[in-house]
Amino acid sequence: MTTFILDVLKDLQNRNKDLSSLIFVLPSKRAGTFLKHQISQIVDQTILAPKIISIETFVEDLSQLKKTSNTELLFVFYNVYLELTDKDNQEPFDSFSKWAQILLQDFNEIDRYLIPQEKIFNYLSAIQDLKHWSTEENKTDFVKRYLLFWNKINLYYTQFVEQLLELKTGYQGLIYREAVENLESYIQNNSKTQHVFLGFNALNSAEGIIIQELLQNDLAEVFWDIDQNFFNNLNHDAGLFTRQHHKNWKYYKNNAFNWKSNHYKKEKNIEVFGIPKNIGQAKFIGTLLKEIKEKKNNLEQTAVVLADENLLTPTLNALPKSIDALNITMGLPLQYIPLSSLFDQLFNLHKKASNTFYYKDVIAIISHQFIRPLFNDNNVDVASKITSTILSNNIVYLTVERLKALSGASENIIDTLFVMKQNNVKNLLENCSQLILTIKTELDKNKASNKLSLEYLYRFNELFNELTRLNTEYYYIQDIKTLHSVYKELLSNATLDFQGEPLQGLQVMGMLESRVLDFETVIISSVNEGILPSGKTNNSFIPFDLKLEYGLPTYKEKDAVYTYHFYRLIQRAKNVYILYNTEADVLTGGEKSRFITQLELEQIHPIKHKIVTPKVNVFNNALIQIKKTDAILNEIKKIGVKGFSPSSLSNYIRNPIDFYYQKVLGIKEQEDVEESIAFNTLGTVVHNTLEDLYLDFIGQFLTIDALNNLKPKINKTVSHHFKNEYKEGDITKGKNLIIFEIAKRFVLNFIDLEINDLKEGNKIKIIALEEKNDALLTIPEIDFPIKLTGKVDRIDSYNGTTRIIDYKTGKVSQNQVEIANWEDLLTDYKKHSKSFQVLMYAYMMHQEHKTTLPIEAGIISFKNLNAGFLKFAEKEGKNKKVLISEETLLNFEIELKKLILEIYNPEINFVEKEL
Template structure:
């Protein structure tokens, strides 16, 4: 089946009077123009001058002789109009102006493109606002006066804005269309060219006037790309505009050119509709579909992306067999990695304080571009921030940890800039510093940097002279809006390989295989949202497009794609919780109901394949290198916590102690439980260390109580470094630490009223050897005992716990359970301490237990073995038997480190 462009060229080339060199082709897009040139090259057999091929925008610009300006430039020029016509005392800040000016410029565009009489239109709009806001009430409030004044001033803004632009030989799109419509007759009289208008559908009034003038003066032809199936159906929106032209254009009333429309749509087609959750699901399904298409037919295949967010996952999902792909839509700059980096910088620049929250700083240092440039310097700086626990930090602190290269690259963006121009200068300098050596090896990354550099230069040029942008927040808004329209264009052959494009890029082009993604309500069509000050009824009155006309445009594009296609795949997102997801487009429902019987679509609901995960427990065999590491640990001394880690999960023991893999240091914003425990332990060590070998008296404890706050502050500064403890949750935890110690000292005071308490040891590091005949190398256990004291001459080995411990946690029924179940870890720990104390200073009997700060009422909770709290030599022998058994298991090369089920 021939494409629309091929059919049109064949028809033209058969005409005797057709002169190719004196013809200008006008098409809706540049891409369509490129395709026309390629087809024309294949069809022309004789030497000939190439015709002009223009897109609509280029043609309008040629007629109007005005230079086109973009939305951002329009905004700044309109602000000059606003300042000139508005008394200074009534002028709003640029940020407020920016909020409504964009919408107003959009409305100016619409009014001009549809050739509306502006004076009459704005007068009508002003009267509507009078009625809507009770303007006839007496007296009017200042708010109503100001509001109505705004609507009355709009005609003045409009006229002045237009005059200013025309004087400078510039125009926004709508103004260019209005000027072109007024100049078309003069333009044609000065031109010898004939015009071929191809593939248009929804024409604004300016385009209709231009095209009708060309046709009326017999200076060209127009070819409509539609189908008889749609045109004959008076309710089908795909032909809404063509039916209007057939009815209203004088040229068509007597001679209807729509009589001979082709019947391509009813030809046999394979139509498949897939409901798939999420974008990733759609991308994977597109890849599956592509695998079914022969490689020689890929150049006749197009993927239509209605959601640009699908571009990246789709590119990552393409089958390896696809060698060539041409991407027309471009990668939006906001989707590139650099966009997130500059967003962080803008947020830092809008802080009201020079105190920087650590997370954005870490994000900057961890960003791939910065990390690639700074390497180990970035990692070292992050390590220092974590080490010092800097939740809030200043530029001075950051630079103090930095080397010269880091200062050069990071330093400028950490300065708080009050001037937008200075910030833009800093950002362009920052991009220069991020430039990668051997850029040929990093082509894509270099393109990212280049496009952002261009964007900042463009904004800087706009605001350099007499700029209304005075604040960084205003600059940030301008930057974000500019980012929405900028894209990174891909290079590729539009005539070879798989074609990937947006819906609008597909205009006039035909493909055998079509894959359309994200066919969801709210995406295709886009819905009723409209950024306009003009009410719906006023748009209807003056013939401006409403959501109905916009839906008809989407309908036309969608069905035009299907006309000549043979294999059609339509995908939509079934996920109801996602944005623009869950509800399939009305176009799919329409296909299901109205398609010809022989072209009824096949429907499928798909879910991504998720392989079943086998919960196999990991095993690590004990190699000679592992045994060597274990011997080294044993010689140094296994800690009670290491041994209880093995009891809980041997694989964790392997990771933490054999491989020495520990959690990396992170900035601790809120005091963690282990930090609180460390602080409490360190305060009590400071208080009690001076009393080793002495009796504790009442005055000693009272003196300690008076020093609680100062000492807790000191210990927090040591452990929690420079993180704040004077506000928020940290202040509460600080008070909890004070309360724990205060309550503990009160308990001690009460205890010594009737008892004698002697302190023997405080936080002493101890080790002891364990003789195991089966092992021919030294085995030790070691650790730090919180406190050893004597209460009424009864020896006690005390371990502090800031968490909650119950007395039942220290009960042991059977010795054989001690090293099998982690719930006895506290028993195991205090018995380890008792064994070490026994090695250092022999004792006949003692008690070993825990004081829990969350359960102080329970007091000292001793280890119990069938109601017996006494620890003697027999008890320790029983314990040592279990300990030896555990250590032998650890060193047994036949028993791997096996993960335990949680």
């Protein structure tokens, strides 16, 4: 396959140029590796390799400045800001950094395009004055400060640049401006050095001047890579910049323009695939690569170009196992590495500046994959032990002392993670560095299997060393919030670089890494509006019309840059696969890129357009069925021997599969901390409180005075039971305090209900409280007796009639304890579950000869206390029978036996019910 680089080298060779003496200047370092490789292919004798550098390195050499990090620039700029701003008007570093980032970008653009700084800043200041408040006679202090800021921008810039030049460092724009200043001296000192610029497209003003000056002095050649089709079409953005260079550069009035090639119109296979979601694209890339590998047996001339670099990790996971050689030219951002989440959690934890820690934050940190092993003490998983204690004791907030007590021998790691001293910024940095060393010690125990984790750790160690240096040198990080902000800024620009085979096998790269390179097969992902091209983003203080006035790039020029890269990628390719996301993802995705539409409208190549949907396994939505094996039947037998409770049988009626999970398999509901008191906890507290208060009345008639004497005890008794049930949960504030007061109100209202009953002349005698019942049920079809067990909340005598009472803290109405058709008892759970429970209590009491028929059974609903005792009733036409007789219990027994027989019938599976 003919490539642009190979064409350039052959041209130079044909003109007998000494390659060793040339300086090749390329858009990126990546292209240099391919250039060096292709030089070795065309020369037939040993030569010294030429100097091959990127344009940024070349400009740095010209300027004699070193590029510094964006974070370092912010600190230097803040230093200038403090010197030039009155103390009363100074902003803290955290808020300063937000607008300073944008201003630094504008400084960069202004310098790259060699705009007279004072002129554009004065213009900008005048616009702000005119746009907002110039018509107001009496400006407020805020307005005056605002306008003063804009008037000072030129001063900020001047002082900032002076400090950077003293430090021999700079941002990209300043380096370019200084390079232009030093260009004449460079030309004089290198009058015999030949430069070859190849593969450039969009150039800023500084780059344009540098290259033109070298051309005019016969010290350079430029090789453009533009197709005739794009160059000649005045409406095609791919040729926008090369047309401008050809028209505006004086050099081309008398010299040839190299080169306008003619590769784009050659036959190509272009396929466009619309795929839902990013993961879908990643998986489809894997499928395409597998097919290509099977056809060609290698992927030497294949590139995967990720327009959205967030797709790197899922794409790597989707690559087929048959790929044996791979080169990734884009780094994996550190912010996507699991270790970054740990430090984020630590920063968020300590930003709150509290002596106690929220349990979820604690569990998240001690359960982290890099932290959990540090808590192992003699093969005891201490992290699990701490988590279990938090959940079982309902601890919402923990102190350091409590954590140390729970961790045992792991006190040191608790100090590192949770203890902050007075200078908390310095202390947190020290703790993070110490934590990294502690994790390293643990990982070193099994170095062979932890190589990647150790590499992660090394990069984070570098990052925290840089944070410590910045904090020591500048003293501007005053709190954890600011430290976190600086950490995220450093993290966003840090990557973990891959080592691969740079010239072999599959190439995975971002759009910018593809400059100058050519591949036979190209797969381009995320070709969506807002990604390729990136759209009308305007992160700048300089208005659009002012940018036009001074020739600064706008979204139009940025779109043209993307257009060139896209079309240059497919210019020489034979097979092109274009993928786009069909689904809307936040602000991107869903709309295919204009580049795809443009390809279709050009009608130069036939475009095959397909919508790809992922293969989705057909799931059988049939209800779950569990066959009763001998082992399951044996477990059910154990349950029967131990005892069926009313709630367990009601659970079976509601959904047999839940009964199977909970009773047969013994799967319990997941335990969690109750931040707000759960409804079942409230119910338990109310039940236990009433039992305590009424305990002394067993065997006695209630009196009004005795009940009134219970009222002062309510607060203490409810508090006691909340402490037992809610453990260390806080009931002194918020929603929990409201629930605590509700519990007291429930108990008080119940006592008042009893007092009103007595005032009306009714006689109430307490027979039993929380009465445990065990009864045996003999069924001929089952060869062992079935045990029934349950605890009745209260048994009393009401005007001589025995009542079995079940307390419910939820709302229950009268129709929920009535039945018209006995067969409905086992089929309609929602309507008859309450009836089933009270009837079973009545049945067990009668079987144990604890009651004499007829009796009443029913519910007292604390949310429906006005309704009083809700009696079970058997409907007979328009009449209701509330007394439970022998006949009632016989009818219930028939249904109960049916239910038990169904549970034990090996032919009847546990079948899930649609709820």
